[in-house]
Amino acid sequence: MTERTPPKMAHEAPGLVWRERKNGWAATWQARSDIVKRGYLPKTVALWTGAEPDDKDALQIATRCQHLQSEMLMWSR
Numbered sequence: 001m002t003e004r005t006p007p008k009m010a011h012e013a014p015g016l017v018w019r020e021r022k023n024g025w026a027a028t029w030q031a032r033s034d035i036v037k038r039g040y041l042p043k044t045v046a047l048w049t050g051a052e053p054d055d056k057d058a059l060q061i062a063t064r065c066q067h068l069q070s071e072m073l074m075w076s077r
Contacts, residue, residue, distance in 0.1 A: 004020060006018035006020075006025060007025055007027075007052055007053055007058070009058055009061070009062060010055070010058060011058060011059060011062035011063075012062060012066065013061060013062040013065040013066070014065055014066060014069040015029045015030050015031065015032070015065050015068060015069050015072075016028075016029060016030075016047075016061065016062075016065050017029070017030045017044075021049065023051065024049065024050050024051040024052070025049070025050065025051070025052070025053075026046065026048070026049045027046075027047040027048040027049070027053070027061050028044050028045060028046050028047055029044065029045045029047055029064065029065050029068045029069075030043070030044050031043050031044070031068075031072050032072065035072055035075070035076045038076065040072055040075055040076065045064075045068060047061050047064055047065070048060070048061050
């Protein structure tokens with residue numbers, strides 16, 4: 001079995017984690033572990049699942065990651 005590489009993102013997507021699935025990829029946002037240890041929820045958020053994200057999907061994934069990252073950082077202050 002050959003290992004596939006995760007999709008490339010043209011936009012910054014902090015906290016983005018790709019997980020390989022049987023029929024493609026799943027994009028999830030993952031909160032920083034140090035902030036989760038202090039009580040931040042949610043720890044992870046499912047964002048997208050599919051074969052390969054197109055440009056519109058990639059922009060939506062990146063935008064959601066940036067929003068979730070901002071919320072997490074505001075909470076941690």
